Amino acid sequence: MKNLITHIKKYVTITDDEANKLTEIIEVKNLKRKAYLTRAGDICKYNYFVSQGCLRMYFIRENGTEQITQIAIENWWLADYMALLKQQETPFFIQAVEKSTILALDVNAAENLFKQIPQLERYYRIMFQFSYAASQFRIKYLYDYSREELYHHFATQFPEFVQRVPQYMLASYLGFTPEYLSEIRKKK
Amino acid sequence: MKNLITHIKKYVTITDDEANKLTEIIEVKNLKRKAYLTRAGDICKYNYFVSQGCLRMYFIRENGTEQITQIAIENWWLADYMALLKQQETPFFIQAVEKSTILALDVNAAENLFKQIPQLERYYRIMFQFSYAASQFRIKYLYDYSREELYHHFATQFPEFVQRVPQYMLASYLGFTPEYLSEIRKKK
């Protein structure tokens, strides 16, 4: 919980009283490795903050294979925002990659808090703006580079990820097969 | 300008006075076909709203070909948000696909307005949340479908785009060559 308040205070100024109001509507979840927060078909109501540990978000393709679309470590928010917005069934699974402590924020409760605490809404405006910017950047990468280049860029830009997640997850996140990742690593 | 105020009022309630304050810091740009709002290497300060017309955002790859990453029609915001955030040179060009009327919002001036008008910050929180959700969805599509399937999904979901932009732009946006698009269309 401390982690979240510290993170918020990096971007906006909130009083202790306001922080407490937020804390009241947040649920702490201690997950062991491979535990699920969300499964495909669920109706979602939470936005998840990684306080400690690592989450992955993935869906299952028609042919039965997993496709990871996002990986989140400490101080990242993760959710299927389309499913939250439209209150539709999510196609995604959200699972702990390792033992994790997750903060679950009920988005409806949060909407109410925004009316009382504009600074909190400001924090989320900044978070979403940043997330969208990162997403635009990622889409550019996906279009710009070959799979092999994607791996090299990612491995040099985010070495902490490469060490933390198994190779097959990395391959899935980057959009190719574990076999091909093997081949890339052999080349170099 | 009317279009923007109408759009904002769909999501939040603002007074006429607040709307006027916003209007004061917005610049209206009338662009002819192929005119540029931004070129690669520019330092950006504006967030663009398409009041009338159509914009495309693209970058140039090492081999000299264009890669379109975004297309925006009426009531969409468009900018390189990473470049805005970090005040770095953008790698993107933003160009009018057809004769367009664009509203340019100075993001620094907007940040100041947010302090006076929390409802405006709320509007942007909702916009960015929605944009990010759409972006997550798009990334899922990119991973889930073959190029051919991408085209069919896109053509049925957004027929208005297919009619408005030339085929080679559509091919570029979807991540493949005009030649291959030709082949797909021939098949069906």
Add this chain to the structure above:
DNA sequence: CGGATCGTTGATCAACTTCAACGGTCGTGG
């Protein structure tokens, strides 16, 4: 210690690109 999971290897195959060439049409200058 034993079973499941993970990374690797090699052969074959499908999706999509590249290149070159051609015909149609669109819009711009005279």
Add this chain to the structure above:
DNA sequence: CCACGACCGTTGAAGTTGATCAACGATCCG
């Protein structure tokens, strides 16, 4: 308002990139 040049869509052949499948060895964890 017409003619011409530039741009756009199409075709087909050859070439790449990365997927699929099957099999094997290593390692991790209970």
